Amino acid sequence: MAEGRDFPFYNGQPVEISGRGWLIVLLGVALGFAALVAVPLNSFPLNFTPPILFVAIPLGALAMVAGPHWTALFQRYGIKQFGQSLGFGVLTIVVSGAAGYLLGLLMPMAANPAVTSLEGVGPAELALFLARTFIQLIGEELTTVLPLLAVLWLCVSRFGLSKGTGLIIAVVVSTLWFSALHLPTYDWNILQCLGIIGTARVVLTLSYLVTRNLWVSAGAHIINDWTLFLGAYAIGHAPIGT
Template structure:
């Protein structure tokens, strides 16, 4: 894999599972296992399976089990050690993502009818009652990383192996499609508002995938995701205190 197949912004490590060099390589069967695990986890999460304490983990348990089942000892390739320069990357992406999220949100609000996020609506200014909501976001957002990054890796391997795309083209395809999929996950949250979910959330997810694509480390995009959502819902909580 020559350097020209990598984007300039990428670190010199590579994605797992997508080519003959990255063992184990995803085939049709293992790709389906990944996607079915994502779908099952998401469906159980959506119906509130397991109640208050178990539901936030649904998108973690099934996708992670699928990775461990398929990749055996290589399952840890989703995770890498955080290094000092990741701090700059995380903070930089967090700021850009907040600007993009708020900017896209205000444009979409002007152009379309939008629905409020039920979590934001659920705050009543009580700090103690709000704490569990913020803590539950940790496993929920880690699950959201898994159910975005696994389809990303499946599309990447499909692009390289079956569509015979160059690595760069396959990364771009996977980046766009995974962002759209992530937006689609939010359709039930926003009353099936396509503009709000696919455009608004999808654009924010496109930014949020950048640290993962740069580092191949799920921890980087996860930390940005937590900072981003805690900030947005933190503002929602603060405004609930003034009502």
């Protein structure tokens, strides 16, 4: 568990964030995502700019309203925390894989363009791809956890709901938000995004809720996605007949 640590910012700890402050944070999240998908930089090294902005803009917005306390999102990351990332990463693979299998029995699934883009790339290109996704997946955790904390603050501080009820609402809202962001990636397949991406998101969010450490959920996310990427790369580059 998180050794007694509470979630940051929703209850004035370690610093109070006002409604206006949360709007700034959410605007930063939206602008960061816009930079990721709308900045047309495709060649190295400029193609690292969108994922870096995806991380830097939300964190910059949080630092504007929380000052040096923005670091409360992150805790120590060592062997124990890596083990937590590994466990939740494997759980995400298993749960989302099961969801994907069941949905695949009912309807066709859209392919992940990031996976198909690995066809024909060499080891150096793969390494650069993984480096970019390493940064991007940290941004995806910020894009989920910051709205989750904003909704939790709204439920507890403004609506007077209990922390438990607020957490349930915050998880539902942030999961729907995360799933919706993936709709263009998966040909606007709502069931696929809710059933597979949403299921994976719940497990990844659980890793943050348990540890209160965004490094752990980011690590789990990276393990999940890199397993998919490396598996697809290995299959695509396997010798014919093996």
